[in-house]
Amino acid sequence: MPTLQVKTLTAYRARTFRTQPGLRLTQREQAVDFVNERGFVYFWPIRDTLLPSLWVAVAGDRPVADQHDDPGHITWGWKDALLGSREWYYAKVLRKKATMIAMPVASYFYALSENYGSPEEDYLTIYEQGRLTQEAKAVYEAILDNGPLDTIALRKAARLSSPESEARFNKAVADLQADFKLVPVAVAEAGAWRYAFVYDIVARHYPEIPEKARWINETSARRELTRHYFQSVGAAQVSDVVKLFHWKVSQVEQAVGELAQSGLLDLGIQMENQRGEWLALAELMEYRSLT
Numbered sequence: 001m002p003t004l005q006v007k008t009l010t011a012y013r014a015r016t017f018r019t020q021p022g023l024r025l026t027q028r029e030q031a032v033d034f035v036n037e038r039g040f041v042y043f044w045p046i047r048d049t050l051l052p053s054l055w056v057a058v059a060g061d062r063p064v065a066d067q068h069d070d071p072g073h074i075t076w077g078w079k080d081a082l083l084g085s086r087e088w089y090y091a092k093v094l095r096k097k098a099t100m101i102a103m104p105v106a107s108y109f110y111a112l113s114e115n116y117g118s119p120e121e122d123y124l125t126i127y128e129q130g131r132l133t134q135e136a137k138a139v140y141e142a143i144l145d146n147g148p149l150d151t152i153a154l155r156k157a158a159r160l161s162s163p164e165s166e167a168r169f170n171k172a173v174a175d176l177q178a179d180f181k182l183v184p185v186a187v188a189e190a191g192a193w194r195y196a197f198v199y200d201i202v203a204r205h206y207p208e209i210p211e212k213a214r215w216i217n218e219t220s221a222r223r224e225l226t227r228h229y230f231q232s233v234g235a236a237q238v239s240d241v242v243k244l245f246h247w248k249v250s251q252v253e254q255a256v257g258e259l260a261q262s263g264l265l266d267l268g269i270q271m272e273n274q275r276g277e278w279l280a281l282a283e284l285m286e287y288r289s290l291t
Contacts, residue, residue: 001270004235004280009271012234012284018057025058028078035088039105039228043079043090043098049244052232054079054100083197084185084205091177091184094244105228106180107212110202111221113180115210119203120144123181135160135172140181143201150188151196173199180209219254222247226255230265235280 014020018034025031034057035041042053044064055064059072079100083090089106093099101109114131116122123140126132132140135158142157143149151173155161160169176182184197185205203210226241233240241252256279259265266285269278 001268001277002266002285003270003272004278004284006272008284009234009280012281016232016234017052017061019061023057024060025054028081031058031075031078032082032087035100036102038102038232039225040094040099040101041232042094043075043100046095046097049095049097050233050236050240051094051229051244080187083187084183084200086206089183089206089209091180091182092174093178093180095246096174096178103209105225106206106209108216108221108224110180110209110213111216112218112225115180115203115213117210117214119181119201133168133172133175135165135168136175139169139172140176140201143182143199148185148198148200148205150190150198152190154199219258222251222255223258226252227259227264230259230279230281234284235269235271235278237276237278 015023016038018024025034031054034052034054038052040051041057042049042051042055044055045053054075055072056062058075059065059070065072079090082088086103089101089103091099093101093109114122114126116125123132123137127137138158138160139154142154146157149157152161154173155165155169158169158172160166160172173182177184180202182199183202183205185200186198188196188198190196222245225245229241229244230236238249238252238256241247241256242249245252256265256267260267260279263282265279266282267277267279269280269285271278271280
């Protein structure tokens with residue numbers, strides 16, 4: 001079984017995660033380019049999940065700072081300034097955590113969502129089948145009927161403004177974002193903190209995303225997203241892909257199998273000092289053979 005050395009993988013990730021000296025992001029335009037290069041990244045690093053993040057690419061591989069004046073928090077301003085723009089797509093997507101997605105890649109995610117063509121009707125079918133909660137239905141209908149709403153107005157319109165409803169409201173909004181039904185499009189000076197996201201329906205704010213998704217089947221969508229993932233992390237196990245995307249093992253195996261057939265991935269790799277079978281970019285294994 002071929003072995004991939006840790007130093008080879010570490011050097012690769014130093015480039016793709018932008019932790020290598022000289023590759024840190026210092027400007028908003030560089031951040032947009034970074035997201036476009038990677039296809040999708042986290043806003044913050046997420047524990048036990050390997051993926052590039054905007055924070056690490058700016059501040060380095062260190063914990064997110066508690067101090068509001070930390071230089072790394074410039075990422076917050078970039079994120080807010082580009083909400084609802086077409087520079088990138090921002091929402092709680094992967095593992096329902098804050099994710100930045102390149103606009104061309106967003107349609108691949110949408111193709112895997114439970115959105116089938118009619119934002120006015122699809123959610124009702126999903127609700128009737130028991131895959132959408134009452135709270136999520138109420139939140140979605142509030143925006144469907146009233147247009148974009150900030151968090152405070154949205155809770156009121158959905159009749160979830162009581163303190164006892166907060167957790168259920170937050171879960172509903174997260175679920176709707178993860179399934180590409182709602183997306184934050186702006187920030188409003190509302191609430192006690194004078195800071196609240198404004199949400200809109202994805203298909204209404206970004207009609208080009210579902211339009212492009214119409215021509216993408218689920219198999220090609222998974223293959224494309226898996227390709228972006230491995231081009232970011234270099235090597236991983238099937239379980240890592242399952243964990244990130246929440247797909248079935250059989251679906252991941254099909255995607256990586258097709259990428260192996262195309263020559264992008266090598267299967268059956270042994271990672272130095274690690275257990276189990278790994279998958280790695282073929283270019284990393286070629287580099288190994290030359291050193």
